[in-house]
Structures are given as C-alpha cells and as structure tokens.
Amino acid sequence: MNYSSWIYLCFNFLFFSAFPLLGQESRALVEYEKKKMMMKKPIYKASFYTLGCRLNQAETSLISNTFKERNYEIVEYGQPTDVCVINTCTVTEQADAKCRQLVRQVLKRSPDAFVAVVGCYAQMGAEALRRIEGIDLIVGTEEKMAVADFIDIPQKLPEPIIRRSKISKTPFTISSVGNYEHATRANLKVQDGCDFMCTFCVIPFARGRSRSRAFWDIQREAIQLVARGHKELVLSGVNIGTYEFEGKTVLDIVKMLETIDGLERIRISSIEPTTISIELVEHMAESEKLCSHFHIPLQSGDDSVLANMRRLYNVAEYVKFLEMIANRIPDVCLGTDVMVGFPGEGEAEFANTHRLLEQLPFAYFHVFPFSERKGTAAVKIEDKVEVHTKKERSEILRNLSREKKTHFYQQQLGKSVKVLMEEQNEPGWFQGFTDNYVKVGVPTDCDLSNEFVEVELKEISQKNLAIGEILNTY
Numbered sequence: 001m002n003y004s005s006w007i008y009l010c011f012n013f014l015f016f017s018a019f020p021l022l023g024q025e026s027r028a029l030v031e032y033e034k035k036k037m038m039m040k041k042p043i044y045k046a047s048f049y050t051l052g053c054r055l056n057q058a059e060t061s062l063i064s065n066t067f068k069e070r071n072y073e074i075v076e077y078g079q080p081t082d083v084c085v086i087n088t089c090t091v092t093e094q095a096d097a098k099c100r101q102l103v104r105q106v107l108k109r110s111p112d113a114f115v116a117v118v119g120c121y122a123q124m125g126a127e128a129l130r131r132i133e134g135i136d137l138i139v140g141t142e143e144k145m146a147v148a149d150f151i152d153i154p155q156k157l158p159e160p161i162i163r164r165s166k167i168s169k170t171p172f173t174i175s176s177v178g179n180y181e182h183a184t185r186a187n188l189k190v191q192d193g194c195d196f197m198c199t200f201c202v203i204p205f206a207r208g209r210s211r212s213r214a215f216w217d218i219q220r221e222a223i224q225l226v227a228r229g230h231k232e233l234v235l236s237g238v239n240i241g242t243y244e245f246e247g248k249t250v251l252d253i254v255k256m257l258e259t260i261d262g263l264e265r266i267r268i269s270s271i272e273p274t275t276i277s278i279e280l281v282e283h284m285a286e287s288e289k290l291c292s293h294f295h296i297p298l299q300s301g302d303d304s305v306l307a308n309m310r311r312l313y314n315v316a317e318y319v320k321f322l323e324m325i326a327n328r329i330p331d332v333c334l335g336t337d338v339m340v341g342f343p344g345e346g347e348a349e350f351a352n353t354h355r356l357l358e359q360l361p362f363a364y365f366h367v368f369p370f371s372e373r374k375g376t377a378a379v380k381i382e383d384k385v386e387v388h389t390k391k392e393r394s395e396i397l398r399n400l401s402r403e404k405k406t407h408f409y410q411q412q413l414g415k416s417v418k419v420l421m422e423e424q425n426e427p428g429w430f431q432g433f434t435d436n437y438v439k440v441g442v443p444t445d446c447d448l449s450n451e452f453v454e455v456e457l458k459e460i461s462q463k464n465l466a467i468g469e470i471l472n473t474y
C-alpha cells in the first residue's frame with residue numbers, strides 16, 4: 001500500500017469515528033471517492049469532428065482540452081475511439097444534411113463508440129437527430145462546452161440523453177484552454193450569439209443573444225495559449241464587434257493582447273461593418289501586432305436586397321467605409337462574405353452585386369447560396385430564386401473571387417514580407433501566411449513550423465500561392 005493510501009485510510013478511520021451517524025449517501029460518496037483514489041483511472045480515447053465556422057473550431061479545441069484533462073487520449077478523427085464528439089453547424093440545409101451524414105458515417109465506422117452530437121444543429125435539430133439510432137448524447141448551445149461532464153463511462157446507451165437548456169444572455173467564462181496541438185495559429189473565443197436578426201440567419205436562434213466573455217478570462221486563456229507556443233491568435237465570435245464587458249471593447253482586447261510577451265500576431269476574424277470603430281481601424285494602421293486584415297461581410301451589393309435582408313447599412317455606406325480602410329491601411333487584406341439567390345435578387349440586383357465586387361478592393365470573398373431556414377423572416381419573402389440560378393451566380397462570383405485574389409497577390413510581388421510558417425505542403429516546400437493573409441510557399445528542406453521568416457515574394461503559382469525566397473530567419 002502506498003503512502004497516499006495510508007493517509008486516506010487514517011483519514012477515513014478518524015472521520016467515521018468522529019461522525020458515527022453519517023448518512024448512507026455520504027458513506028457511499030466516500031466509498032466512491034476511495035475507489036477512485038485506489039483505482040488507476042482508465043484511459044479512454046476521444047476524437048472530434050467540427051462542421052461550420054471558425055468559432056466552432058475554437059469551441060471544439062476547448063472541448064477537446066476538457067477531455068484531455070479527464071485523462072482521455074485525443075486521437076485523429078477516423079481512428080478507433082471510445083468517444084466521438086461532433087460539433088455541428090445549422091447555417092444552411094446542406095449543413096444539417098452533412099451533419100446527419102457524418103453521424104451515420106461515425107456510427108458505421110465505430111459502432112461501439114459513444115457518439116455525442118453538440119452545437120448549433122443539436123440545438124435546432126435535436127428531434128431529427130434523435131431519430132438516428134445510435135447517438136448517445138445530444139447537447140445544445142448552452143451546455144456544449146461541458147459535454148465531457150455528461151460522460152462518466154463511455155458506454156452505448158439505448159436512448160440518447162438530450163440536454164438543451166435555455167441559452168443564457170449574460171457574460172461568460174470558459175474553464176479551458178484551446179487544444180491546437182498541430183496548429184500554429186490558435187483561435188480565441190471572445191464573444192457568442194447575435195442580436196442583429198438578419199432575415200436569412202438562424203444564428204440568433206441557434207446560438208442565442210449576443211454575450212461577451214469576461215475580459216480577464218480572455219487574457220487568462222491567451223497567456224496559456226502563448227505559453228503553449230502559439231505566436232498568432234485569431235479573435236473569434238459570432239459578432240465580435242459587439243463585444244462589451246465592463247466597458248471594454250474589442251479594441252481593448254487587442255490592446256491587452258499586445259502586451260503579452262511572445263504573442264506576435266493578433267488577427268480579427270469576421271466582423272460586421274457597422275461595429276468597426278474608426279479607432280480600431282487607426283490602431284490597425286499603426287500596430288505592430290494587429291494583422292492588416294479585415295473580413296467584413298457585405299452579403300449583397302444591391303440596396304433593395306440589403307433592406308430585405310435587414311442589414312444595417314446600405315451600399316453607399318459600406319463603400320465609403322471600405323475605401324476609408326483601404327486608404328488608411330497600406331496593403332490591407334480585405335475579404336467579405338456574399339450571398340447569392342436571396343429572395344428578390346433578380347438579374348439587375350445580381351448585376352449590382354457583381355459590379356460592386358469588381359470595383360471594391362477585395363482580396364477574396366466567400367460565396368454562399370441562400371438557404372431557407374425555418375423560423376427566419378426570409379421564409380415569408382416572395383420571389384424565390386431557382387436553385388440552378390443560385391448555382392450559376394455562385395460560380396460567377398467564385399471565379400471573380402479567384403481573379404481578385406490573383407490581382408491582390410500580384411500587387412505584393414517584389415516585396416519583402418514576414419511570414420509565419422505553418423506546415424510542409426509538399427516535400428521540399430513549406431507554407432505560411434503574411435500578416436495581410438497572403439499564403440506564401442518557400443522551397444526548403446528545413447522544418448520551419450511556427451517560425452517567422454523574411455521572404456521576398458517572386459511569383460504566383462497556379463494554385464494561387466505566392467512563391468518566395470527566404471531572405472532571413474528571426
């Protein structure tokens with residue numbers, strides 16, 4: 001018997017002598033604790049799959065860390081596992097279908113694994129998920145970060161447990177730190193939910209109202225992520241420009257992060273145009289650490305469509321704001337989201353969007369065909385657009401995005417840039433990103449992972465990679 005077991009038995013003896021009337025339940029609890037102490041905790045394996053946005057990726061990493069802390073071994077998705085957690089998305093019908101398909105795939109591949117489905121689709125589509133035989137746990141938005149707490153021993157259940165509590169509206173903390181073992185960049189969740197109620201969007205229902213993470217809790221996780229070796233953090237949330245905690249804004253988060261030693265880059269993920277302050281733009285123009293990169297959803301280049309979407313700006317306001325950013329921040333990378341086929345988007349409205357995207361100094365855009373979501377206001381808007389038209393328009397804009405990206409990359413040729421190297425993309429080549437989000441490849445046999453290198457950009461490959469020559473390492 002080892003030293004700690006002796007101490008435990010002595011404590012037990014004294015405790016039960018002193019309190020002979022202790023209830024049965026408490027004794028059982030003590031017995032349980034005793035067993036836990038004496039037994040070597042079994043190690044289970046857990047794997048994860050993330051569907052959807054960057055915020056979901058951030059949350060999966062935080063959830064994965066909670067399993068790690070419970071002595072699980074984290075394995076790659078697709079490897080034999082005891083628990084498989086699927087963090088879902090419900091932003092389109094296709095996202096729902098993909099989620100159901102993935103669940104079936106997991107059940108087929110690992111029939112004995114405990115399957116937990118969490119996140120947005122678990123929140124909105126729990127009934128549809130319940131009908132898929134073999135799921136053990138369905139956890140909605142409010143409690144998904146605590147999914148590990150609901151699994152004592154990962155054994156298959158005859159019926160799924162469903163946890164779908166009311167989504168809170170108050171600030172939050174997260175008692176974990178993102179687990180990004182194989183990534184150089186780490187996401188940092190700062191905010192959740194949205195109050196804007198755009199007519200096409202299901203997110204305010206799936207994720208609830210806007211709420212902010214406690215400022216000090218963001219700082220705590222950021223310090224831990226940097227201690228784990230991450231040199232770049234990406235601020236993530238649903239509508240991060242609405243961050244507000246005890247008078248602090250997203251700019252205050254940036255300034256606080258800039259004081260962390262070892263953190264070299266801070267990147268802002270998608271941010272709504274009406275929430276970006278002039279101070280944030282000016283800070284980006286001067287900051288050594290805040291990356292020159294904004295991803296600002298446009299959605300449509302036509303005023304009538306924007307009004308039907310209930311976006312909070314018109315085309316002229318968006319253009320003025322974007323041009324102001326482009327003028328103040330040299331070489332800034334500007335990206336956007338655009339939706340095609342929203343009800344009422346005829347040929348003329350689409351042409352307006354196409355023309356605007358051509359004119360504005362975007363480096364790239366993500367194109368989403370409109371997908372009707374039950375419960376959203378857009379369901380009631382008439383003048384639906386045919387599926388084949390949405391496909392055609394998507395293709396046209398995706399081609400334009402590729403052209404814009406090539407043009408943006410061409411403007412960077414000849415410059416010396418600082419690249420944070422990420423991974424070997426093929427033997428003899430390493431790739432990473434500049435602060436203005438140019439993907440750079442360099443020929444080298446060295447392992448440059450997570451290193452900064454100075455590179456001169458020489459040409460653009462067919463795969464839209466800026467090819468460079470290393471000038472210096474830091």
Ligand code: SF4
Pocket residue numbers: 194195196197198201202203204238239272
């Ligand atoms: S701003 Fe609009 S599109 Fe974005 S999450 Fe909120 S409601 Fe959805």
